Amino acid sequence: DGGITQSPKYLFRKEGQNVTLSCEQNLNHDAMYWYRQDPGQGLRLIYYSQIVNDFQKGDIAEGYSVSREKKESFPLTVTSAQKNPTAFYLCASSGPPLPNTGELFFGEGSRLTVL
Amino acid sequence: AQSVTQPDIHITVSEGASLELRCNYSYGATPYLFWYVQSPGQGLQLLLKYFSGDTLVQGIKGFEAEFKRSQSSFNLRKPSVHWSDAAEYFCAVLNYGQNFVFGPGTRLSVLP
Numbered sequence: 001d002g003g004i005t006q007s008p009k010y011l012f013r014k015e016g017q018n019v020t021l022s023c024e025q026n027l028n029h030d031a032m033y034w035y036r037q038d039p040g041q042g043l044r045l046i047y048y049s050q051i052v053n054d055f056q057k058g059d060i061a062e063g064y065s066v067s068r069e070k071k072e073s074f075p076l077t078v079t080s081a082q083k084n085p086t087a088f089y090l091c092a093s094s095g096p097p098l099p100n101t102g103e104l105f106f107g108e109g110s111r112l113t114v115l
Numbered sequence: 116a117q118s119v120t121q122p123d124i125h126i127t128v129s130e131g132a133s134l135e136l137r138c139n140y141s142y143g144a145t146p147y148l149f150w151y152v153q154s155p156g157q158g159l160q161l162l163l164k165y166f167s168g169d170t171l172v173q174g175i176k177g178f179e180a181e182f183k184r185s186q187s188s189f190n191l192r193k194p195s196v197h198w199s200d201a202a203e204y205f206c207a208v209l210n211y212g213q214n215f216v217f218g219p220g221t222r223l224s225v226l227p
Contacts, residue, residue, distance in 0.1 A: 004158075033215075040124065042205060042219040043159075058214070090158055103149075104215060106158030 002027045006091050006107035013078075013085070013114050021076045021110045023091035030095065032074035033104070036060060037088040046089075049074055078112060086114045117142050117210045119218035127224040128196050136191040136221050138206030147209035148189040150180055153220075154202050162204075165189065176200070201225045 004025045013019045025032065031050050035043040045058030049068040063082025068074055074093075078085045088111050092104040118141045128134055140146055147166050151159040163174025170182040180191045189206060206218040 035217075040219060043215075043217040045214060048214065088156075092158075103161050103164065104151075104159070106160070108158045109156070111156075 004091055004093055004105055004107035006089075006110050009108065009110060011110060011112045013112060015114060016080045018077055018079050019112065021078070021089055021091075021112070023074045023076065023107060024072055025074075025091075025093045025105070026072060027093055027095075027105060028071070029093035029105070030071070031093060032068070033092045033094075034058075034064070034066065034074070034076045035090045035092065037090055037109075043090065046076065085112055087112060117146075117208055117216045119206050119208055119216050121204075121206055121218040121221045123221045124219070125222045125224065127226060129226045130198050131195050134191075134193045134196045134200070134223070136204050136206075136223070138189045138191065138218060139187050140189065140206070140208045141187065142208055142210065145184070148180075148182060149207040149209070149215075150174065150178070150189070150191050151205045151207060151217075152176075152202050153205065159205060162191070196223075196225055198225045198227065 007022045033048040034046040037043050044060050046064050047066040049055035052071050055068050065077045088109050090109045091107045094104050120139045122137050149164045150162040153159045162178050163172050165172050165182045173179050178193050182189050203220045203222045205220045207215045
């Protein structure tokens with residue numbers, strides 16, 4: 001079945017460590033996104049990519065990095081520079097650029113906890 | 116800047132009762148509007164969307180929403196709530212930058 005796969009579902013990290021969250025999609029979508037979700041704050045955009053080998057910072061990119069070497073993959077690295085990394089991270093994708101259906105397809109998320 | 120507000124942080128309704136979740140947006144043109152639902156620990160699922168045309172849109176699971184330009188609103192409704200509707204609901208707008216702006220969410224609890 002087509003969809004978005006995020007891994008791992010749960011991740012624990014010690015302070016000062018970098019961690020990488022995986023996001024893979026088989027929907028043949030051009031655009032991919034990373035969101036951070038904290039209680040009561042909705043979803044905040046970290047990075048997005050409209051095409052392979054190109055990505056843009058979102059609203060809260062500091063302390064994060066991404067790559068888009070393949071259309072199917074958009075990994076997110078949470079670096080030690082991120083001061084408060086404990087959160088729920090959601091990866092999403094969407095089809096061709098506007099005008100399109102504009103629908104976002106989400107993975108099931110990765111919960112990162114810093115010990 | 117575009118923004119989306121959902122005035123109700125938490126709503127509790129009895130099973131079988133009607134539901135309305137409020138959403139207001141700030142946007143300079145006719146927006147593309149969405150409602151998503153999230154079960155605990157899961158990703159978001161699209162309920163419905165509005166691009167143009169009929170201002171009353173039907174979605175999955177018996178939900179509908181009405182776009183009111185004069186009020187900058189896109190409220191979500193359901194005539195009879197089921198226990199399985201308990202979840203968090205997010206309103207979102209798609210801006211010209213092709214990025215989605217999400218509201219803070221409304222958590223729905225359903226009493227038996």
